[in-house]
Amino acid sequence: MGNGAGADTRSVTAKVLAMLEAFTPATPDLSLSELARRAGVSLPTAHRRAAELVRWGALERGTDGRYRIGLRLWEVASLAxxxxxxxxxxxxxxxxxxxxxxxxxxxxxxxxxxxxxxxxxxxxxxxxxxxxxxxxxxxxxxxxxxxxxxxxxxxxxxxxxxxxxxxxxxxxxxxxxxxxxxxxxxxxxxxxxxxxxxxxxxxxxxxxxxxxxxxxxxxxxxxxxxxxxxxxxxxxxxxxxxxxxxxxxxxxxxx
Amino acid sequence: MGNGAGADTRSVTAKVLAMLEAFTPATPDLSLSELARRAGVSLPTAHRRAAELVRWGALERGTDGRYRIGLRLWEVASLAxxxxxxxxxxxxxxxxxxxxxxxxxxxxxxxxxxxxxxxxxxxxxxxxxxxxxxxxxxxxxxxxxxxxxxxxxxxxxxxxxxxxxxxxxxxxxxxxxxxxxxxxxxxxxxxxxxxxxxxxxxxxxxxxxxxxxxxxxxxxxxxxxxxxxxxxxxxxxxxxxxxxxxxxxxxxxxx
Missing domain, CATH: 3.30.450.40 (GAF domain)
Known part of the structure; x- marks a missing residue:
């Protein structure tokens, strides 16, 4: 996945969740290409989707250009x-x-x-x-x-x-x-x-x-x-x- | 929105996030129809998407049939x-x-x-x-x-x-x-x-x-x-x- 070969049959929901799940305790911050690779999506798709997630606050982008889980997601998740x-x-x-x-x-x-x-x-x-x-x-x-x-x-x-x-x-x-x-x-x-x-x-x-x-x-x-x-x-x-x-x-x- | 009238121009990512954001401190648990209404999507769409979110663990469904934020989302969000x-x-x-x-x-x-x-x-x-x-x-x-x-x-x-x-x-x-x-x-x-x-x-x-x-x-x-x-x-x-x-x-x- 992520190399463009073979159809990706996952739903968009699954792909959005894969972007979130790319972050782990061992890898709490990711570059765009790392994020794309881990989520199994192309770089342009990762870029577009990451921008949406940042806009909503599910992700945050640091001054170093790396992505991290955003505070807004933590706020919503605090309702679990x-x-x-x-x-x-x-x-x-x-x-x-x-x-x-x-x-x-x-x-x-x-x-x-x-x-x-x-x-x-x-x-x-x-x-x-x-x-x-x-x-x-x-x-x-x-x-x-x-x-x-x-x-x-x-x-x-x-x-x-x-x-x-x-x-x-x-x-x-x-x-x-x-x-x-x-x-x-x-x-x-x-x-x-x-x-x-x-x-x-x-x-x-x-x-x-x-x-x-x-x-x-x-x-x-x-x-x-x-x-x-x-x-x-x-x-x-x-x-x-x-x-x-x-x-x-x-x-x-x-x- | 949600009544089928008017085109919903939001991306799927935005709609998935809207499903999460439907949960608030005042409404930490929602029925499927409440969830659909708050997220501005049709009942069948809400049903399909909620099932995916439950499968991943972003939502949990209680024995009362109501949806709540899932522990898996909280785990990922704990990385913020x-x-x-x-x-x-x-x-x-x-x-x-x-x-x-x-x-x-x-x-x-x-x-x-x-x-x-x-x-x-x-x-x-x-x-x-x-x-x-x-x-x-x-x-x-x-x-x-x-x-x-x-x-x-x-x-x-x-x-x-x-x-x-x-x-x-x-x-x-x-x-x-x-x-x-x-x-x-x-x-x-x-x-x-x-x-x-x-x-x-x-x-x-x-x-x-x-x-x-x-x-x-x-x-x-x-x-x-x-x-x-x-x-x-x-x-x-x-x-x-x-x-x-x-x-x-x-x-x-x-x-």
Missing amino acids: PRGLALRDVAMPFLEDLYEVTHENVQLAVREGLELVFVERIAGRYAVPVLTRVGGRFALHATGVGLVLLAHAPTEVQQQALTSPLHAYTPKTITDPDRLREVLAAVRRGGYAVSDGQVTLDALSVAAPIRGRNDEVVAAVSLVVRAGTAEPMNLVPLVQAAGRGISRMLQPRFAG | PRGLALRDVAMPFLEDLYEVTHENVQLAVREGLELVFVERIAGRYAVPVLTRVGGRFALHATGVGLVLLAHAPTEVQQQALTSPLHAYTPKTITDPDRLREVLAAVRRGGYAVSDGQVTLDALSVAAPIRGRNDEVVAAVSLVVRAGTAEPMNLVPLVQAAGRGISRMLQPRFAG
Whole structure:
């Protein structure tokens, strides 16, 4: 695609979305030719369409001539109920968790076979974590991921358990049968512990957040340096935050 | 538009963007017919295009059949340098401001003649504020707005000063000459104070954040209950946060 050979049967909508999707965490700014190549469109088409997207504010063009995602798109996207809206409800509870621990606090939702971090409060002296707001991660390694996977529909679990499970560290659970047991324990206990399964020096404790129909819609976690805290001492704290946020999502509170 | 009468000369790109822009803070979820009407397209067109947007994840469709902004759009939009990227750099400084004051902390950028709140940490017992992350506000009333307007290009200031200036309270500055003086004082002093100019019970102190070319790219503020603090005691605190964030935006730190 993009070299003019072969008919491009994608709809214009798909091509517009391809222009947006060309931007990634690794490539947050693109030249016009990079944008054209990644979106699979010709240079003149990319030029015309980029101009429209800049006019609307979906893209911005810097003084260096490179394109970036525009603030207007971020404004519209901030209306995503599973993005900023969830985050706004959760924020006071995340702040409380941060304030009493000064550790990393994370809020995540599931998107297909991955999780997306919706919020992260990083303690300045807390253990470094590999995450970024708006970033994705596999479900089988992190505390929030284990909670989200444990409560995902059966077909999602099935798909996750039959996909290759990447070993982030020697402690990451990569055996499907063992993972299945862990997920059952997460459902029974109402929390997940990931000890050195993402980076060896980090321990995460996560709890579910339930939405209107009592289904699990998100997960909250506390990430501390491994060996500095007894996981079981953190569980009630994280569970209380999860329950508090869940309560705010129930019909009588939800806006 | 949308009733089939008259040719719709908008490009498909514009029509796709119109579908996204149909969602607003007041209308975060829409039925198909509401979506079609607001985007100015026929019902079949809206149906086809919404299906494509749902497939990609720009929209999500709830069990109630209503459309909402999708998490995938929020993920892509999180790459906006003036959105989450700025917010990630600023967050440790905003947390420090919050922790030492437990008051409202705000981070905003200018978009045309308005400001957009990029981050907000709201103290649970702090004075209520009218803002929301991703929300817009006029420039002439808030502390962050006064900072952003004071450092805006001359033509933007000219346009703002010749537009009607809404009186949020009797204390809002609505006289262009008086506002011009205030903006000059903001530039000289390196901070802005908005005392009861948005709501009578709130006082805000704001300072500029400077980017790569030393131009003002954002503003940070502390909003406290009017009468509970001497503004001049808050100024150094907010200015220090502004300078700290500015330093992180300078080339040697910026990623």
